Amino acid sequence: LPSDARQPIHVSADQLKLDDSAGTAIYTGNVDMTQGSMKLEAHRVDIKRGSNGEVSSVTARGQGTRAYLEQKPNQQDAKVQGWGDTVIYHAASRRVELIGNAKLIQAPDTFNGAYVEYFLDKRQVNARGSRSNANQNQNQNQAKDGRVEMTLTPNSSASNDQ
Amino acid sequence: MGSLLSRITPKVWLFLVLIVVGGVMALIEQRDQFTAVGPAPTSDNGEPDYYLEGVTFTRFNTEGAPYQVLKSPRLTHTPNDDITRAVTPELEWTNDQNKTWLGSAERGRVEGSGSRITLDGKARLHQPSSDWTLSTQTIHYTQHDSHAWSDDRSTFTRGQEKTVANRFDAWIDKNQATLNGNVTGSYPPTR
Secondary structure (H helix, E strand, O other), X not given: OOOHHHOOEEEEEEEEXXXXXXXXXXXXXXXXXXXXXXXXXXXXXXXEEOOOOOEEEEEEEOEOEOEEEEEOOOOOOOOEXXXXXEEXXXXXXXXXXXXXXXXXXXXXXXXXXXXXXXXXXXXXXXXXXXXXXXXXXXXXXXXXXXXXXXXXXXXXXXXXXX | OHHHHHOOOHHHXXXXXXXXXXXXXXXXXXXXXXXXXXXXXXXXXXXXXXXXXXXXXXXXXXXXXXXEEEEEEEEEEEOOOOEEEEEOOEEEEEOOOOOEEEEEOOEEEEEOOOOEEEEEEEEEEEEOOOOEEEEEEEEEEEOOOOEEEEOOOEEEEEOOEEEEEOEEEEEOOOOEEEEEEEEEEEEOOOO
């Protein structure tokens, strides 16, 4: 929702590791993070803070299953859902990067690729295939020939794929 | 009245002066007792061999640099267990990166030469330069590995950021901390 950025961020996990010298805060184990309607689920979440002490970026990584992010653009529309081996949320620019086995459902459309970038406020999607075809086979969910695969469905209904 | 005073002999005057001076001296002598604290405390930890008040207790490393300072309004040492107990202790550690950590609680317990310290009752660990604060019931600390920990539900705060967990560990020499178990945190809005 437009008001998401003005909401506090809540996190729950099994563990939090803080390193003052490195300036890192790393949550691990069943990490669940919410900010308004935005929700992030991952095995590990690294939080980076800006010089003003506020959260500047959140990097989520899956383990076994991909990291997952969802957000409701507004009251009327269906929630946007994104998956990736790594999901990076940039607080200032309200931008999300889905990296590795990336998939984004912005009902009724679906985007698959090596990399998908989504702007939460502008609701703009950029997608890119994998640079080299070498690692194509390893990622079954990867678009078959390493290119971006889009499914633009005029009247499709949103599906919940995990 | 004037004729009465003139008839008092010098000897009597001298005696009166001695009485007055003696009285003043006695008053001064007693003043120390009014401000002195009561007798040594009896405790179930055995008879203390000494107690100190208004103490600043500094430990130095081999290079002569202070690494641990303990301040307390009252320290009591009991010989049979070689434990020093402190009232409202305030501890200050300075690590190799010259960063300071502060510890405080309602009660403190120092074992041996400060190799192990327990802070009990509203225990708090604070690192001012990063504004880290860890608050809990009891904090343990071992000197050899600069390790502070608590097995009680603990709260970490930094600015408006707040995280709660079942327990915590902190390493004063490395400026690191880990919170474990049922970790829930909140950060202020980003805008």
